Amino acid sequence: MPYRPTALTRKNAEDKRDGLLRAARSLVATDGFKAATVAAIAARCQASVGSVYSYFDSRDWLLAEVFRSAASHEIDTARVAVSGTGRPAPERLNALIRTFAGRALQGRRMAWALLFEPVSPAVEAERLVYRRSYTELSEQIIRDGLAGGDFVPQDPGLAASAIMGAISESLVGWIRPDSPEPTSEAQAGALDGIRLFCFRALGAQDLTIGGTR
Amino acid sequence: MPYRPTALTRKNAEDKRDGLLRAARSLVATDGFKAATVAAIAARCQASVGSVYSYFDSRDWLLAEVFRSAASHEIDTARVAVSGTGRPAPERLNALIRTFAGRALQGRRMAWALLFEPVSPAVEAERLVYRRSYTELSEQIIRDGLAGGDFVPQDPGLAASAIMGAISESLVGWIRPDSPEPTSEAQAGALDGIRLFCFRALGAQDLTIGGTR
DNA sequence: CGTTGTTCTGAACCGTGGTTCACTCCTTGT
């Protein structure tokens, strides 16, 4: 029954919307999509459940937007890391692996949410484009490497999928919600193992190209 | 209100239980765990919802048992396919890939259910041991191959995970519920691509060892 | 047949969390 909003009209509507979005995102980053109930999101903003629905059509849309924003941030980061068509493909692939796996190990809960947590179909659709973006990034690098003779001939699409799968599966043990925080040595070791695995799989001649650093 | 059971007392209790299990399994094989509601399972056996609970403690347990039985059948098949400690590791790895991927492409809906469909935590726990079994199978082969000098030195655990991930991810596009049935040529092509990818990743010298057939 | 014990039945119940909407509170215009 109290009415608290401190001098904000629809001028601040965008702010409010962003606030809800940020609240939801923070909940997801901490405890996954499951925990981002409408009630919890509203509570974070001292808002009411009902008001959420004046900014979003449904919880699904809200969460889809959260996913989209978080995912596109990840993708953008990766895209920057692998950019530079002139750079050697192995080096760029290494950058992709380092960025993808490194960031996942940093923000484990969010990575889990983005990659593995069961979500509603609406959010799953976003995940599909997210994964596909990564795979396409990888595929382009492989194509370039193929053209430059860095890798042995193969189907770039299949290779890209397999590589993303290999990385994901290697990661899943580390970022599973109830798994203990890995030591940084363990992380480095895993990361290097993944890199070697992928480089060998692609048939890169020099496994140290675009090496550890 | 009618009472239909045709002359069956608790002597046939096991049969009835099996019937429910089989009904559930068939529903899962057709439409996934989601579709295996208690009501649907009961209906398949001309049983009532309530009677299901005289054979199973809960739906979760029932589905966990369905998962266990289906999964262990898969694992057993794979175990047989890769058996023979004397056989060369590359050949055994190839058998694993062929069995795993081939069977998944055969029974796509069931493979989807076992590998990817979102399920309750109780069933997810079963999935964990299922995946782990496959990974261990793969890991053992890699260890043997390492000992025999078939593969280049590497962490067998990491390699096993990565390989399972590579296979799974390469498969997911083909067995996703709404994806079209792939032609057998496409299947063969994908399978061969996966095999080459894995062999290269492990650093097998002769990629044709344990080859297409 | 009655009695007793067992199994089956399915409508009602329940927990959960997204969604709605009649109402309240505040701001703005006159």
Place this chain on the structure above:
DNA sequence: ACAAGGAGTGAACCACGGTTCAGAACAACG
């Protein structure tokens, strides 16, 4: 001041499917 209108509120609503349980249906036995 007061009316109009927009924003916020949260309890009630709803959908869904798993779970329960009081009673019906049946078989076995005397």
